Amino acid sequence: MTNSELSQAIYALFGERIALSEELYDTLVIEVAPKDAYEIIEQLKQDPALSFNFLTLLGGVHYPEIEGRELCVVYHLHSWKNALRLRVKAYLPAEQPSIKSVTSLFETANWMERETYDFFGINFEGHPNLTRILNMDEMDYHPMLKQHPLEDATREDKDDRFFGR
Amino acid sequence: MKMNSTDNLIRLSNGQVLSKETIDGDIATINFGPTHPATHGIFQNILTVDGEKILNSVQTVGYIHRAFEKLAERRPYNQITPITDRLNYCSSPINNLGWHMTVEKLLGVSVPKRVDYMRVIIMELARIADHLICDSIIGVDTGALTSFFYPFSEREKIYELYEEMCGARLTTNIGRIGGFDKDFNPVFHQKLKEFMRTFPAAFEEWNGMLERNRIFMDRTRGAGPISAERALAYGFTGPNLRAAGVDYDVRVMHPYASYEDFDFIIPVGVNGDTYDRFMVRQEEIRQSFRIIEQAYNNLPEGAFHAEVPEFFLPDKKDVYNNMEALIYHFKIIMGESEVPVGEVYHSVEGGNGELGYYLISDGGRSPYRLQFRRPCFIYYQAYPEMITGSNISDAVITLSSINVIAGELDA
Numbered sequence: 001m002t003n004s005e006l007s008q009a010i011y012a013l014f015g016e017r018i019a020l021s022e023e024l025y026d027t028l029v030i031e032v033a034p035k036d037a038y039e040i041i042e043q044l045k046q047d048p049a050l051s052f053n054f055l056t057l058l059g060g061v062h063y064p065e066i067e068g069r070e071l072c073v074v075y076h077l078h079s080w081k082n083a084l085r086l087r088v089k090a091y092l093p094a095e096q097p098s099i100k101s102v103t104s105l106f107e108t109a110n111w112m113e114r115e116t117y118d119f120f121g122i123n124f125e126g127h128p129n130l131t132r133i134l135n136m137d138e139m140d141y142h143p144m145l146k147q148h149p150l151e152d153a154t155r156e157d158k159d160d161r162f163f164g165r
Numbered sequence: 166m167k168m169n170s171t172d173n174l175i176r177l178s179n180g181q182v183l184s185k186e187t188i189d190g191d192i193a194t195i196n197f198g199p200t201h202p203a204t205h206g207i208f209q210n211i212l213t214v215d216g217e218k219i220l221n222s223v224q225t226v227g228y229i230h231r232a233f234e235k236l237a238e239r240r241p242y243n244q245i246t247p248i249t250d251r252l253n254y255c256s257s258p259i260n261n262l263g264w265h266m267t268v269e270k271l272l273g274v275s276v277p278k279r280v281d282y283m284r285v286i287i288m289e290l291a292r293i294a295d296h297l298i299c300d301s302i303i304g305v306d307t308g309a310l311t312s313f314f315y316p317f318s319e320r321e322k323i324y325e326l327y328e329e330m331c332g333a334r335l336t337t338n339i340g341r342i343g344g345f346d347k348d349f350n351p352v353f354h355q356k357l358k359e360f361m362r363t364f365p366a367a368f369e370e371w372n373g374m375l376e377r378n379r380i381f382m383d384r385t386r387g388a389g390p391i392s393a394e395r396a397l398a399y400g401f402t403g404p405n406l407r408a409a410g411v412d413y414d415v416r417v418m419h420p421y422a423s424y425e426d427f428d429f430i431i432p433v434g435v436n437g438d439t440y441d442r443f444m445v446r447q448e449e450i451r452q453s454f455r456i457i458e459q460a461y462n463n464l465p466e467g468a469f470h471a472e473v474p475e476f477f478l479p480d481k482k483d484v485y486n487n488m489e490a491l492i493y494h495f496k497i498i499m500g501e502s503e504v505p506v507g508e509v510y511h512s513v514e515g516g517n518g519e520l521g522y523y524l525i526s527d528g529g530r531s532p533y534r535l536q537f538r539r540p541c542f543i544y545y546q547a548y549p550e551m552i553t554g555s556n557i558s559d560a561v562i563t564l565s566s567i568n569v570i571a572g573e574l575d576a
Contacts (some may be wrong), residue, residue: 017456024509025270025271025508025509028511029508047377054397056401056538057521057536059523061525063531075539076521083418083419085510106400107399107400108373108400111543111546112543132574133226133227134227134230136227144234150235
């Protein structure tokens with residue numbers, strides 16, 4: 001199966017529910033609405049021809065400039081039967097970053113969703129234990145959001161103006 | 166843990182409820198870690214035990230979290246390589262070269278065949294070093310200290326080979342985007358030949374200490390088993406998944422660095438227990454050695470790096486005598502090289518499984534987002550399930566046999 005065949009199969013299955021599909025560096029990327037994400041991933045997993053049986057990676061991205069789509073949850077699915085990868089993206093608004101957890105489909109999502117919650121503050125509904133995992137529990141912000149600079153903004157001993165930073 | 170005496174039930178901290186009749190001794194809570202000689206790294210397991218039997222385990226991770234993904238958003242591409250060293254530090258060259266290949270994929274650079282073969286040699290040496298440590302530590306945790314010291318003479322030879330290539334031993338920062346900073350030098354050739362001459366016999370001598378050792382087999386067989394279905398559900402990859410009987414290997418399913426040129430087999434286990442994980446790693450060492458032999462004997466002629474002047478540092482004498490070289494040198498050092506907009510996922514077969522890099526570039530000097538797929542982090546969540554119902558001593562060897570590396574776990 002090639003990416004274009006996969007793309008056709010996905011459109012045949014889901015039709016209008018796929019907002020965007022493109023091929024980026026040999027991987028097919030599809031965008032879905034957050035409310036559909038769980039169902040689409042479930043069908044992708046269970047469809048006998050596609051059989052995306054393995055969740056390789058789950059993570060977040062923050063795009064503060066895109067209004068209403070500030071946060072993105074990225075699922076990397078892998079079909080071992082077809083040796084194909086698929087990237088599923090769901091954009092969430094910053095006011096209510098909430099999406100259904102896929103832990104009931106892939107147990108491996110448990111810690112990856114906790115990590116994404118920890119870093120981006122994305123709420124995974126139905127997650128069995130959505131707590132911070134790598135950072136300390138007392139932390140009161142989500143550090144991978146772009147508004148949190150890596151370096152202490154109060155520092156005055158460094159001047160990076162000329163170096164494109 | 167709360168005791169509820171009225172209805173004769175005991176409620177554990179994970180919500181599990183047990184009847185008192187099923188408990189043999191007293192229930193106790195034990196901290197296995199964060200610093201404990203048997204954890205081989207800093208991570209905590211709070212065990213609820215009934216005598217020696219583990220009823221429940223709660224994990225805490227993140228003790229050495231260093232915010233690599235955040236750091237990467239501020240560093241130019243070539244300065245991210247040292248971060249990857251510190252993931253799985255038992256096989257840092259694999260992490261380094263995997264990162265270089267990811268950037269090359271983003272840039273659309275194809276490297277000469279010789280670079281692929283050189284990378285394969287370095288990566289398979291790293292895999293041997295990684296597996297030597299893991300398997301010998303299983304020996305230590307079963308009480309066989311000798312088997313820990315034996316492979317160190319061979320690992321030392323591998324580290325000397327790294328030293329010839331990059332000057333470092335543990336956190337190697339080996340290679341460059343586009344290839345290597347230098348070709349194999351005569352000392353490297355001589356040391357690699359020496360390694361290839363002595364390694365098989367030394368390996369089999371060490372292997373003989375453990376493989377059919379009655380005590381070792383009795384201790385490790387049946388310890389910490391996981392079925393293929395459960396391992397897949399938990400996202401296992403690498404030797405731990407193969408020990409459960411699934412022959413998934415990134416080198417075969419999505420070949421990179423010309424792995425399709427080499428003849429090797431993927432060993433699989435049956436029971437997914439500690440002994441199978443040990444055996445799979447031992448066989449992988451033999452297969453890695455075969456790959457090194459094939460790659461070295463067929464090492465193609467050619468350049469040791471691709472023509473990517475925007476990323477590959479020019480020779481120092483050219484920097485002083487050639488204007489283009491000076492410009493590129495400046496751009497690389499200051500992190501001003503042009504990078505296309507795009508996003509790419511690339512993975513390599515690391516020491517512990519599928520090591521992936523998800524890179525989003527917005528055309529800026531550093532990645533917009535870089536996420537590492539860290540195999541340890543993903544499969545370590547299965548650990549409580551693997552040890553529930555077993556003894557504490559089995560929990561120790563299970564932990565060492567799944568080869569959890571704190572650096573990779575916590576990023």
